[in-house]
Amino acid sequence: MTIAPDGTQQGSSRHYLAMRDVIQSMDDTLPGKFEITKEGIVHDMMAPVGPHELTTLHLRKRLEKVMPEELVAHTGTPDVEAEVEGIMRHPDVMVIAWVNMEVPGSFDPQTLIAAIEVVSRSNPDNDWVGKVRDYPLIGIPVYAIFDPRTGSGAVLTDIHPTPDGPRYATRKDFVYGEDVTIADWTISTEGLPRCPA
Template structure:
């Protein structure tokens, strides 16, 4: 099915979804219905975005760390809603989904109910979209990954660098420092 048709189906499903469906995502031939995140998940998202925004205001005015916006690449047939992404505030003015060329980093906080989405689907989709940096925060076990430098492989575009970390460490997301000590575990 072509992407435009998939998008129409996803929009129709979202219009009739139960109240606890928070967003829809599209990856290949799959429509993913996202449930409302848990409070601890949202606490990490809030703390991380606030932490990044302080750095962005100092180093890169015009960029924001924000969650709740879609990122969409019709050419690759992918629509995602990262927990946090770094992009120009002006990208929100169009009223459309943010284009991946405007995004410098995405962050996902792993949910209890669907960790495969962050570790498999999004680990495949974000480099395909050309997102330079992908941070995975996993409160299930207090760990995470920083992935960067997308490059072409026989399996498609994949990240070429990977750094594992434990909560409590300071990690680099591009040029930004991420303090992980304040993240709770589930």
């Protein structure tokens, strides 16, 4: 759910910083996840357990079995932030080098190798629309979407310029049960949790 409307000042640093202050003040008081997009503040009321969290755990463990030691499939904080674009996002899984995590504050989105999202029942458009727009804009080269509602997903790659800004040029759809390649690593989607839409 978007809780702050788009405005003419959206791109301004002052407006962005004010939204970031609002999010930080709500972090420990309200459930769910808050992010700043080109459209304003998005509140995702994800469930603390169930298919979403179990899928995130499966993906992290499966990726870390095939990736080199210097990389991690990180599921914690902080956010990734591109202040110049007025965007702060929090991917469910971030594939990143350990060395790039050793920074104060938010991660630089251009240090991520991939961002992975597990679609939330409360706000699927945030993953399928908003992040498809925002992630190439802030330079995340690979975006993988897993949707427990449908048992399917997609991997988006190859950022290229368009009149509407950078976009992913390549989309590879998959269904649960198939192997899926995220950046340089292939993992199984067999047995990932499902949930009704």
